[in-house]
Amino acid sequence: MHAEQPVRSGRAKRLPRAVRERQIMDAAVDVFSRLGFHAASMDEISEVAGISKPMLYAYLGSKEELFATCIRREATRMMEAIANGVEAEEPPDVQLWSGLRAFFGFVGENRASWQVLHRQASSQGGPFAEELADMRGRAISLVAALLVHSSDFTNVPRAGDKEAESLAAALVGAGESLADWWLDNPEEPAGVVAARLMNLVWMGFGDLVAGDVWHPPSRRSEHASEGKEGV
Amino acid sequence: MHAEQPVRSGRAKRLPRAVRERQIMDAAVDVFSRLGFHAASMDEISEVAGISKPMLYAYLGSKEELFATCIRREATRMMEAIANGVEAEEPPDVQLWSGLRAFFGFVGENRASWQVLHRQASSQGGPFAEELADMRGRAISLVAALLVHSSDFTNVPRAGDKEAESLAAALVGAGESLADWWLDNPEEPAGVVAARLMNLVWMGFGDLVAGDVWHPPSRRSEHASEGKEGV
DNA sequence: CGCCTTACCTACTCGCCAGTAGGCTTACCT
DNA sequence: AGGTAAGCCTACTGGCGAGTAGGTAAGGCG
The missing domain is CATH 1.10.357.10 (Tetracycline Repressor, domain 2)
Structure with missing residues (x-):
């Protein structure tokens, strides 16, 4: 859950292509995950990414290409x-x-x-x-x-x-x-x-x-039934 | 996999409401499953069902209602x-x-x-x-x-x-x-x-x-490892 | 037989969205 | 400085699909 940076207003700051592409991808994943492929619009993705639609097309191609990427x-x-x-x-x-x-x-x-x-x-x-x-x-x-x-x-x-x-x-x-x-x-x-x-x-x-459980080979040992091991 | 009845041409035969509703539902499930909710169009569903779009709306309401049903x-x-x-x-x-x-x-x-x-x-x-x-x-x-x-x-x-x-x-x-x-x-x-x-x-x-398997309590008995039971 | 209800249709409107044309601006390089 | 290319934009088109207006035929029933 990245904090997508806020919506832009006016012209975006000039950035090298690689950086923009990363931003766009992050935005795309965010929007696709919330809305699904069809309901997601390129307009919204570009907005979340903080750029305009033609940039999107210039860098990542069509909607389908973007999704596949x-x-x-x-x-x-x-x-x-x-x-x-x-x-x-x-x-x-x-x-x-x-x-x-x-x-x-x-x-x-x-x-x-x-x-x-x-x-x-x-x-x-x-x-x-x-x-x-x-x-x-x-x-x-x-x-x-x-x-x-x-x-x-x-x-x-x-x-x-x-x-x-x-x-x-x-x-x-x-x-x-x-x-x-x-x-x-x-x-x-x-x-x-x-x-x-x-x-x-x-x-x-x-x-x-029957009451048997598996638990990880001792480290700091675990009480019975629900391994609460770290993430 | 029901054989959906073929595409109509011209006016459909008059049928009681209950029957049509069933047909429409079958068509809807078929189309939704193939295309997904968004890509499925009410036009296509009505075509597969063998009726026209307004009938669809008259009987089952909006696209979302239809899907929920x-x-x-x-x-x-x-x-x-x-x-x-x-x-x-x-x-x-x-x-x-x-x-x-x-x-x-x-x-x-x-x-x-x-x-x-x-x-x-x-x-x-x-x-x-x-x-x-x-x-x-x-x-x-x-x-x-x-x-x-x-x-x-x-x-x-x-x-x-x-x-x-x-x-x-x-x-x-x-x-x-x-x-x-x-x-x-x-x-x-x-x-x-x-x-x-x-x-x-x-x-x-x-x-x-370790080589143990579960198998159903004997009926016609099964050879070892892969239950090939009915259905 | 004529009337009305129910089933059914054709033919639109209207909004949304993928994709584009064409132009502006900022940074870097010589 | 001035050229140029990379980064960015506003503002459109074109098509598709949800939902509707308004009308036609068919069966039932007095």
């Missing part, structure tokens, strides 16, 4: 945030936990990004959804690899790659969905939401109902 | 489908399984309904999202009740109502999301998708990775 930028930012949060040497459950925390952390601090990325991109058809599917694909591969690796650690014969991928898809889906739900129920901190999903997907209802 | 109708149909699939006397895991099968069965046979219901309704803000949130709320309560009841069956002290509700939210979210994913990957049968989610949420990755 937003999606690509935000997707990249998010994947990087997650990658930075995970240590490849840790055991699988810890890696998953770190990934979830990084993911929900990103969403929490970039609600607009997530909104435009997920809800808007997926409800417009066409090339936008593909862009998104692409990112989801990368995320799924990541998790699938984690799972395969994870069963290597155990004594289990072999949990087919295909099956791992399905499960990964389900988990990524659950994450997307929980993040969406969180948008509408923002009172809870990121750590709690992440812990909830971690427990659900790692332990399952079966265990939870 | 679609959401309500489809939400009701869906909740009924699920309710009909579940027997209150069964043990909790079986109830959950039946519910999931009914849910994915409905989505499979009513892709357009689901699309309009979930993707469209949630990406438009305003009263539409509320309508949807309402339905989700009912679904969550249902699952939460199931969970609470479920831990009554075990010897566990008590899994706070609040926590049950969170988990229910996560599960419902996972279901929504997996259904969405399924829209884009329609090759798999409903039963497989349902089984996948069942395993994920009931067993958890922890157990799955």
